[in-house]
Amino acid sequence: MKTALLKNKGFIALTIFFSLIVSLGSVLVAVLLQRIIDAAVKGNMELFQQTLFISVFYVPLLGLFGYLYSISSKALIRGWTVTLRENVFRGILRRDFEEFSKTNTADYLSALSNDIKLIEENYVQPLLLTLQNMIIFVASLLLMLFISPLVTGILIGCVVLLFTVPTLFGKALQKRQKAVSIQMSLFTSKLKDMLSGYEVIRSYSMSHHVEKIFAQENETAANTKFTADRTLALNEGISEILGALTQFAVVFIAAYLILTGKLSAGSLVALVQLSNGFVGPVMMIMQNVPRIQGVKPVVERFNALADYENDVFEGKIQPAFHHKLEASQLSFAYTEGRNVLSNIDLTLLKGKKYALVGPSGCGKSTLVKLLTGCYAGYDGTITYDGVELKQLDRAGVQQLSSTIHQQVYMFDTDIRDNICLYESYSEEKIISAVQKSGIEQVISQLPNGLSSAVGENGSNFSGGQRQRMAVARALIRNLPILILDEGTSAVDMQTAYEIETRLLAVPDLTLITITHNMNPDVLGLYDQIIYMEEGRIAGMGSFEELLQQHERFRKFITLDTLEAI
Numbered sequence: 001m002k003t004a005l006l007k008n009k010g011f012i013a014l015t016i017f018f019s020l021i022v023s024l025g026s027v028l029v030a031v032l033l034q035r036i037i038d039a040a041v042k043g044n045m046e047l048f049q050q051t052l053f054i055s056v057f058y059v060p061l062l063g064l065f066g067y068l069y070s071i072s073s074k075a076l077i078r079g080w081t082v083t084l085r086e087n088v089f090r091g092i093l094r095r096d097f098e099e100f101s102k103t104n105t106a107d108y109l110s111a112l113s114n115d116i117k118l119i120e121e122n123y124v125q126p127l128l129l130t131l132q133n134m135i136i137f138v139a140s141l142l143l144m145l146f147i148s149p150l151v152t153g154i155l156i157g158c159v160v161l162l163f164t165v166p167t168l169f170g171k172a173l174q175k176r177q178k179a180v181s182i183q184m185s186l187f188t189s190k191l192k193d194m195l196s197g198y199e200v201i202r203s204y205s206m207s208h209h210v211e212k213i214f215a216q217e218n219e220t221a222a223n224t225k226f227t228a229d230r231t232l233a234l235n236e237g238i239s240e241i242l243g244a245l246t247q248f249a250v251v252f253i254a255a256y257l258i259l260t261g262k263l264s265a266g267s268l269v270a271l272v273q274l275s276n277g278f279v280g281p282v283m284m285i286m287q288n289v290p291r292i293q294g295v296k297p298v299v300e301r302f303n304a305l306a307d308y309e310n311d312v313f314e315g316k317i318q319p320a321f322h323h324k325l326e327a328s329q330l331s332f333a334y335t336e337g338r339n340v341l342s343n344i345d346l347t348l349l350k351g352k353k354y355a356l357v358g359p360s361g362c363g364k365s366t367l368v369k370l371l372t373g374c375y376a377g378y379d380g381t382i383t384y385d386g387v388e389l390k391q392l393d394r395a396g397v398q399q400l401s402s403t404i405h406q407q408v409y410m411f412d413t414d415i416r417d418n419i420c421l422y423e424s425y426s427e428e429k430i431i432s433a434v435q436k437s438g439i440e441q442v443i444s445q446l447p448n449g450l451s452s453a454v455g456e457n458g459s460n461f462s463g464g465q466r467q468r469m470a471v472a473r474a475l476i477r478n479l480p481i482l483i484l485d486e487g488t489s490a491v492d493m494q495t496a497y498e499i500e501t502r503l504l505a506v507p508d509l510t511l512i513t514i515t516h517n518m519n520p521d522v523l524g525l526y527d528q529i530i531y532m533e534e535g536r537i538a539g540m541g542s543f544e545e546l547l548q549q550h551e552r553f554r555k556f557i558t559l560d561t562l563e564a565i
């Protein structure tokens, strides 16, 4: 929040400057009114003409400054919210895999959409209004003291009463605004879940059921907001009543002073006008302070997202991978006390090809995620050329490997962008990656070739085609380590074989393939097979060696092959 303010200090200065002029200008209107009335009552034509002349210029000028204030405050709000969004988005991207997965993505979406709106309406705008009204308040107070200290004293007494209202509602509103933010997060999460399951909804005729759930969630979210709004309304209602009573008090006392000859009629009009400029701001402040207080938990949540710093991967050493990637006594648990990996000792040499196999859930993907720096909370060590992963620069570690997942994510743009991921590569490199991945034929049949749109998450293409594009995406980067996390599971056996044999032939590439495809012809091509069972490495060697020496591996691949048939 603070950095967003600092970044927009130019707009802040302009807004305060115009706010000052407009506020003081509107207070001084009271002096003009006083002069006109006194001129009329006393029959002073000269004073009348003078005041008229000043007013003709004064009022449009005040309007102009009002416009400038309005524009600069809107530009400030724009700049402020843009910076807030950017800060939160950067904070989200700074998270490591572990931290990122702790929060539902819908919460992030909600922070960037619902929460930012809550903050704009209940923090940024009220803060500006409060500032402007404070200036009007002080200026009106000084002028009133000058005209009639007695009326001012009574007015101050009433205002003290008015000030007690926000403290009554602040806490209740805070609780309710927090509930609104949480409820909106839940609503976005449910909505995202429903829309992501669109295919299932259609295939299983679930529309009726989903509509019902949506209606319930919609109703709950709206009710939570309404509960907060009701508290706001009560706060505003009580403020209005107290404000009106205060103004009546001023008029009656001032009228009494005129009757006793202690005040002029012009001064009465000026006092009434000024009491508006006195009570109005107090009411505004009273209504807005609880809003600002109420949205504090949302602001804190927002700050926590924006200011997130990763304190585990703080290493600064630039990583190198010329020789080996090693894990020693590596253990890891997602939830405390339930180890998913236990005492893994593993050495992966540069340029070698490894197939990671084992029953579902034995920890293959987790092991690879740990080796590539996705999770930090492990016991034991992971070293790149002898240097512990946590001492290495995280961005540098990410530049050593690329992963092709079973579920390929595609951005809603064209094929070229999805392969290059917005970096620039020569046409030659793109074509070479496309050829090696086996997607060339599909692309050549498209009228727009590489510029063809892929649709939302690649919906214009089949799962296998998406995987081949993901292979091209990884190959074009030419990083030293390539991980295929069941990255050819969606292509047919022949294409999978072709892709894997091509990758196996890249000399310097360290390939780690997680696979359930127990094809002996393919597995035989790997330097080493790493066989895992229940979070441990149960065997390691060439396919032939394991087959001959490892009873359980033999059973596993026989069973797996039979299951596949």
Ligand SMILES: Nc1ncnc2c1ncn2[C@@H]1O[C@H](COP(=O)(O)OP(=O)(O)OP(=O)(O)O)[C@@H](O)[C@H]1O
Pocket: 101, 334, 335, 340, 358, 359, 360, 361, 362, 363, 364, 365, 366, 367
């Ligand atoms: N993000 C997570 N949070 C909690 N537990 C997880 C998480 N990811 C995986 N697990 C658990 O860790 C264990 C190992 O999962 P992992 O995905 O590494 O296995 P795998 O061998 O790759 O499985 P598969 O072959 O089915 O893909 C499983 O019991 C799984 O339920």
